[in-house]
Amino acid sequence: MDAEPVGAGHRHLTWWMWTLAGALFLTYTALSLRIHQRILSNSYDLGIFEQVVRSYAEGRLPVSELKAPDFPVLGDHFSPVLALLAPFYRLCPTPGTLLVAQAALIAVSVLPLTAWARRELGTQAAAVIGVCYGLSWGIASAVGFDFHEVAFAVPLLSCSLAALGSGRLRVAACWALPLLLVKEDLGLTLAAIGLVIAGRGERRLGIITAVAGLAGSLLAILVALPAFNPAGSFAYWSFLDAPGGGSGGGKGGGLAELLYRSTVGLITPEVKVSTLLLVLAPTLFLALRSPLLWIALPTLLWRFASNNTVHWGTGYHYSLVLMPIVFAAFVDALVIRGSTARGLRRYLAGSVAISLLLLPQYPLWQLVQPATWRTDPRVAVAHRLLDRIPDNATVQASTLLVPQLTNRTSVSLYGWPQSRPNPSWIIVDTWTPWNKRWPLTIEQERNALAWDVEHGYLTVAAQDGFVLLTKPDQSHS
Template sequence: MATEAQTAHSTGLPRQPHPDPPTPDRRARTAGTTWIWFLAAGLFALYAVVSVRLHQRVRTTGFDLGIVEQAVRGFASGGAPIVEVEGPDANLLGDHFSPAYAALAPLYRVFPTPVTILLAQAFLLAIAVVPIARYAQRVLGRPAAVVVGLGYGLSWGIAEAVGFDAHEVMFAVPLTAGSVVALAERRLRAAVLWALPLLLVKEDLGLTVAAVGALVAWFGARRLGLATVVAGLAGTAVEVFWLLPANTPEGTFSAWWDSHRRSDDSGGLGAHLERVTVGLFEHEPKVVLLILLVAPTAMVALRSPLLLLVLPTLAWRLTSDNALYWGTSYHYSAVLMPVVFVAFVDGLRRLRAHQGPARIREALAISAVVTALLVPAHPLWSAVRPSTWADEPRVADARAVLAPIPDDAQVQASNRLVPQLTARAEVSVFGSRQSRPNPEWIVVDRTDPVNWPFDALADQDAFVDLARETGYGVVLERGEYVLLRRSTDDPRQFPPPESAPEEAGVAPGE
């Protein structure tokens, strides 16, 4: 039998346990933590209410809930994750490398509805609080764990993800939480095992895997850490330069390439240096993002080396031309929240060693206040708004207009109407250059100002008129919605190739 020293040498782990902090035994990790499971259940209920009510009120979108459902539907049927929203026969794995969606396929086969996906996301985001709060309780006690658990659960990054459709980040959040807690506890092999599945979630997360490996090496397991760095970098390279292009047929697009390339690479080395230095702070949304990352921790997270794990995600976001990546909206910051709050706990542990418990109480009080002040500014607050629970005539109108569309029909629909149909029809976005031409049905929301890909409602109205000129007749009008159907004997194509509108920026999911 191999000795402990031989085992440590063969894995690259240090022969002696890292002295600070010690690895907890199972009893220390689990004692008195029942309340954390109740916290997770409460957060799940909150997230589910917010996201499902948005869908019921026709506030979700084709970009992105429609994309996610079509991908999961493809996996559930035993085929490729074909996403009609992104183009005829477009494969999700040529847009983002996210085979993790296949994990939802068995559940979707039983409950084929977008609500299944929203509930799965709510569960995965909520369950991440368990390792975070347990770590906080072990290090700082239950009162601190309550503040940290609620800080994570009500954080603006998680709230924004819950309030905007569903995304692959739902898988990354609990995996990241498990990995960063294991790093904090110096369970280095466990940290790597939690991090490696991130390679199946999204192509850029290999950089986060590499960052985990760098910290593992820094904490003493050099061989294991370097191997993890190589695996993360190689995984991202393979996905970006081989797997994404291999799954991108002609006529579709890759969001990774479109979002990460520079629209203007002029200026040479000086321009590149500016972009990765002062350029990181040249726009107000970038500065606000950086401040809000650490403000809920009373800046204490800056004391922890674990906070370095946010750098890969921040690097590609802040150097991108896509302004949607720079701020606090949408789902882009959700994966950062576990890192920030575990770093907060680690920073408090370090602070206590130098300044005593009084400073800990002060930092926790500041954290609680900042969290409470930020909640009303983000989507979780909608759970207590009367408008969330009001019966809206527009919802009944939407259901009435969608009802005549038969199952398995080909449809172009306004962005917010797409996920109302993806469970039973082949749907693309009305007016998008990626949409399949000549659908049998068109259904349009004529008053929604957030109607990508159009810049203005007048542009959309002109496109509806074009549809009527090329053989579509009105079947039903209810409130702000209109349903059109194509005449079977009209030979004209809709839309004519030269008339598709210039798309108004990049859709949020891109």
Template sequence: MLLFATYGAVSLRLQERMLTTGYDLGIFEQAVRSYAHGQLPVAELKGPGFPLLGDHFSPALAILAPLYRIWPTPVTLLVAQAALLAVAVVPIAGFAQRVLGRRGGMVVAFGYGTSWGIAQAVGFDFHEVAFAVPLLAFGLVALAEGRWRAAALWSLPLLTVKEDLGLTVSAIGCLMAWRGARRLGAGLAVAGVLGSALEILVVIPSFNPQGRFTYWDKMPSSVAGTGMQHGLGDVLYQFTLGLITPETKATVLVMLLAPTAFIALRSSLMWVCVPTLAWRLLSENPDYWGTNFHYSAVLMPMVFVAFVDGLRLWEERPRRHALIVAGVVAALLLPKFPLGQLLHRDTWHTSPRVAQAHRILKQIPDGATVAASNRLVPQLADRTLVSVFGFHGSGL
């Protein structure tokens, strides 16, 4: 409950202070609003009548439709995200307590709850990956404890969250097979690959106005080109170099492991991180490389479950030292990311300029067609047909 309240407070204050954006909170609100009215998701912010299933495959958003129908406001999405991110601590802390004892469980719960990847997601609007975080937490804990059927059942719904997560499902299946559940693991691995392939190559292009998947920039085109001209050694060198250069990429890898005192590397569960890290770090898009935005949220349950799994075979004293280091690192990082905003006076103060803007927006009638700045869009998306003024691809 404390994490839920903390995440909710950060998100809602950002919304009240007009620090959320049309890209992405407004887009997701328009999608959920469509579902709530019994329609396939449409985002006018992406273009007139743009079908959002032609952008990303995220039918899991429909789960929020009944809540949005009752409470049609962006607050619904932000509160739901806070709940989804917070509930993931339950299996992680429970697993840690069973392995490390009560104090160890508290340290791991603090580490996950204040982790920078979760904090960045909370501090940047709403995103569909919030659904993936608890699914991964429950699924990976089940995998670590050898509960194969539960691990598979928690993992399969990831296919409805986002198209790239099928590769994560496949990685979980491969680990399951390697750890002993060969038939079930192999089936899950195949289902993950086929699911992502079907969504990327068939479903999304069938909805997309241009008839294609528009995020091929996640693919390492420079590495692929190298493979056509050079030998295997050059390809492997370029591939490895692409994972750690420029410096931003190496930084995010260190930041990922530091809150676990690098102990997570001792667990084979860290292989589940590979699909997400690969498409991000080998992408041509620099936005994917660092610690910003929501892209690292799905990595947090992976890393902290791997942390506990990596400590299982250690004796009491080394465990205690590792937990102390992890707790100190988590505490030092906390003020540097959005959860630290709760300690700032400005977070709890609404400026006269923002208050005046709220009063002006109330004058816009419901159902109006409006072009607004990116920061004003989430204030209007629940009751108007709104687009981002001057933004390429916007609805007006």
């Protein structure tokens, strides 16, 4: 079943597949860079990840001032794969490097899926599936919200699932193993891939893969992350409301809470069901007929078991890793079902219709909005004031200004309790929209600025809502 070696899939790639991948790359790049140019990217998470990659590029273990002074990020999430971006960042030390890399990683993931679909279903079907996948809402949400380490998982999953669907089970396992270096929860996804491999005939290989995935996640969560974390524990136990508190710091709730979260709590409130329906909708729910869909289960379980409401919906980057899984399951189900030409066209037409229906609701639609391509005059004002802050200075900035400074200063978040105290500079956008304002309300921010001025900071500039402060004795530090 493994006659085709790793890397042989490139022989099945045609000019139109490369063209599609290139067009998607340009689309993703244009959206993410334009968001950043308009000063709409965020401290959490683009600022954090740039500080991580900058640390690697400077030959240091990754830290993020945005989490806390000199906070070791390997104690937050286990993502050593980010070190791969360090050489590129050394060549071009800007947040744009991360955004372009993310666009490339996601765009290239269309290649294995379309190559597999072409072999099994024909060129027209492969092209339709590739376009629907590339424009899917889960990818759009991720591209429209900064950079995230899970972008590395997307091409790995795409290659692994295409190989798995083609019966190249050892190749599938090889592509999936690096998921252990992307993020701690993806070891569970690797375990699910192992179980599917076992179910498809390679029992020994599948069990080894599943054990490696489970062991990798447990080692990351129970050993590596607590070793690096200053608190000595995994930082996100509280999201799962660990019964009995313990070292995880959960709220408690006992057996009743555990039973609720593992049953009814997985489908309530209704936003969780809505998300699940939207995950499956582009495939007309045909993905349910493929065993490959089980690989999405670990991600869905931890999201729906979480007490963090942003994990439940369709925003941000949380559905990014689900897209290659659900579209691979779509291809697999079409192959298993053995649809007639007419039936295949009907499914593909339905997928296109749903994808087009959802497209205006998600960030890729911004590319056809005139406002996206207009530059607010305040952007130029912001950059003039930001340029007055010297390189390597310690700074506190409001959330949308942070990613404009992470490549050349030691910047933390204004108003965040864990930020480095007494920075040399403070810069705040007091006109930040309410839906982008964090962590301070307008009144809290106004009071904080007044307190800073009363305690020794001088106002360097105040223009168009931007306020720049400095401490005279530290302004050149």
